[in-house]
Amino acid sequence: MDVNKNSYTFLFATAMVVVVAASLSFAATNLKPFQDINVEQEKMQSILSSIQIQVERSEAPEAYESYITEAIVLQGGEAIEGQDAFAVDLAKEIRKSDEERLSPLYIADKEGETYYIIPLQGNGLWGPIWGYVSLKQDINTVYGATFDHKAETPGLGAEINTPVFEEQFKNKRMLDSNLTFVGIDVRKGDASTEYQVDGISGGTITSDGVEAMILDCVKEYVSFLKEHSGKTATAALISE
Amino acid sequence: MADVLEKKEEAKDLLVDKQPKEPLFSKKNRKLLNDPLNDNNPITVQVLGICSALAITVKLYPALVMSISVLFVMAAGNVIVSLMRNFIPNRIRIIVQLVVVASLVALVDQVLKAFVYDVSKELSVFVGLIITNCIIMGRLEAFALGNSVWRSFLDGIGNAFGYAWILLAVAFFRELLGSGTLFGFQIIPDAWYLANGGFYSNNGFMLLPPMALITVGIIIWVQRARNTKLIEE
Numbered sequence: 001m002d003v004n005k006n007s008y009t010f011l012f013a014t015a016m017v018v019v020v021a022a023s024l025s026f027a028a029t030n031l032k033p034f035q036d037i038n039v040e041q042e043k044m045q046s047i048l049s050s051i052q053i054q055v056e057r058s059e060a061p062e063a064y065e066s067y068i069t070e071a072i073v074l075q076g077g078e079a080i081e082g083q084d085a086f087a088v089d090l091a092k093e094i095r096k097s098d099e100e101r102l103s104p105l106y107i108a109d110k111e112g113e114t115y116y117i118i119p120l121q122g123n124g125l126w127g128p129i130w131g132y133v134s135l136k137q138d139i140n141t142v143y144g145a146t147f148d149h150k151a152e153t154p155g156l157g158a159e160i161n162t163p164v165f166e167e168q169f170k171n172k173r174m175l176d177s178n179l180t181f182v183g184i185d186v187r188k189g190d191a192s193t194e195y196q197v198d199g200i201s202g203g204t205i206t207s208d209g210v211e212a213m214i215l216d217c218v219k220e221y222v223s224f225l226k227e228h229s230g231k232t233a234t235a236a237l238i239s240e
Numbered sequence: 241m242a243d244v245l246e247k248k249e250e251a252k253d254l255l256v257d258k259q260p261k262e263p264l265f266s267k268k269n270r271k272l273l274n275d276p277l278n279d280n281n282p283i284t285v286q287v288l289g290i291c292s293a294l295a296i297t298v299k300l301y302p303a304l305v306m307s308i309s310v311l312f313v314m315a316a317g318n319v320i321v322s323l324m325r326n327f328i329p330n331r332i333r334i335i336v337q338l339v340v341v342a343s344l345v346a347l348v349d350q351v352l353k354a355f356v357y358d359v360s361k362e363l364s365v366f367v368g369l370i371i372t373n374c375i376i377m378g379r380l381e382a383f384a385l386g387n388s389v390w391r392s393f394l395d396g397i398g399n400a401f402g403y404a405w406i407l408l409a410v411a412f413f414r415e416l417l418g419s420g421t422l423f424g425f426q427i428i429p430d431a432w433y434l435a436n437g438g439f440y441s442n443n444g445f446m447l448l449p450p451m452a453l454i455t456v457g458i459i460i461w462v463q464r465a466r467n468t469k470l471i472e473e
Contacts, residue, residue, distance in 0.1 A: 009329040016336060020343045027347055034354035042357070057358065 043086070049146045050132035051108050051115050068117075070107040075100070077223045090121040091128060094216065103220040108134070115143050116229075118221055122213025125205040127151040129160065129213065133169065139225040142184070145169035147210065157206030168197040174218060181222045186211040264390065272394040276402030279469055283406040284460045288374040292366050293407055294452040300423045303411035305352070305359045307404035309367060311397065313344045314376055318396035320344075321384040328385070337380040338371070345370045375399055410455045418446030 002008065044060040048067060055063045071085035076099045085104035093101045106117040116139060120131045131147035145166050152158040159165055169184065173194045176182045185191075186199045186207045199207030262269070282288045296302050320340050321328070328336050349367045352360035360367065370376065379399055384392040415421055420428035420442050432438040445451055464470045 003327060003329050004331065009332055012327065012329055013332060016339060020339055024343055024346055028350055031350045031354040038357035
């Protein structure tokens with residue numbers, strides 16, 4: 001057999017591609033369930049980490065069960081039925097218009113206190129960034145925040161997932177004195193008020209992405225949260 | 241005269257038949273395993289695969305997982321290419337090698353994502369970059385295409401171990417001096433640290449890629465000083 005004939009070369013290449021494609025897709029299909037569990041557990045781990053609960057990934061489902069009391073989906077500021085909050089793909093939702101967008105909200109009970117956990121999704125410099133921010137019962141003060149990214153520059157934009165950056169968000173505020181939603185301003189080094197945090201040197205575009213992501217995602221929840229948290233909390237806030 | 245010649249020919253045939261089969265671990269085959277560990281180490285002598293040696297040697301565990309992944313890809317790749325060596329059309333042989341390596345790496349990546357998710361996140365792009373690891377393509381092209389399956393397998397294992405031990409050695413020093421741990425277990429006692437009134441502090445510089453390069457350099461230095469075969473005129 002002449003292995004250098006053109007016809008043989010084509011035949012060989014075709015057969016090779018078919019065999020490789022078949023075996024790889026077989027492997028991918030069979031491993032998918034295991035991978036999905038990992039991704040799910042990691043998501044639970046991030047959600048919990050935004051209310052300052054650090055658990056191992058394998059223990060995340062159990063802790064998630066015990067802390068997260070309710071998971072609801074909002075659309076146009078109203079809670080809707082028949083949607084699994086955990087399964088909502090936020091990366092797709094943020095491209096939709098405000099009326100169509102589904103926004104999941106997790107309500108946690110930690111040591112008797114209620115916290116509202118809002119998932120965030122936005123764009124950094126190189127790719128998507130995402131995170132979770134938890135609000136105290138006054139729906140104004142940030143209790144904790146956690147961020148992650150797909151492909152930001154290590155040492156620069158990638159620093160958003162470090163404690164140094166995340167810790168800054170604690171006790172910052174989202175609503176101004178008129179209870180209008182203003183978000184959190186990621187500043188270039190002169191953060192002083194309770195509405196501002198310091199950005200990352202050399203990671204300006206990623207830092208701006210974090211700011212935009214908070215504005216864009218949290219605004220969906222403001223009216224609902226004001227109602228849900230009850231008038232007492234809001235009143236307490238005004239008197240503060 | 242013709243008779244004699246014929247007899248000679250017969251004797252030759254017999255000789256070939258009688259020649260004992262080469263043992264699995266003959267001296268020549270053992271050399272395939274041993275050579276890459278020292279005299280012909282892929283990293284320190286051939287200076288291949290440096291990229292991953294710098295990037296993922298901050299901690300021992302990822303370095304170990306990376307080594308095992310490369311071991312699998314290298315051994316399986318060598319065996320598969322060696323099995324097909326008489327059927328691969330010469331003109332597309334590089335493409336065929338690339339496809340073999342790429343599919344093995346894709347497989348490894350999927351397995352890591354399924355069973356050691358955290359490590360796979362840490363290794364991130366470097367698993368995919370095994371495809372471009374010069375050691376692997378080099379061994380396929382230079383060895384597996386022209387040698388039997390068993391010898392190719394040994395060559396693959398040998399080179400993977402040559403790669404692995406350097407990776408682990410570098411990771412050992414970087415983790416010990418940079419984080420004070422080995423495989424995540426604390427080695428330097430808490431009381432030694434400055435923060436607790438001691439005298440010791442981890443060297444943060446060890447965590448940065450330049451120190452990997454310097455560590456590899458020191459290993460090459462020690463190796464060249466001890467191994468007379470490597471000393472150039």
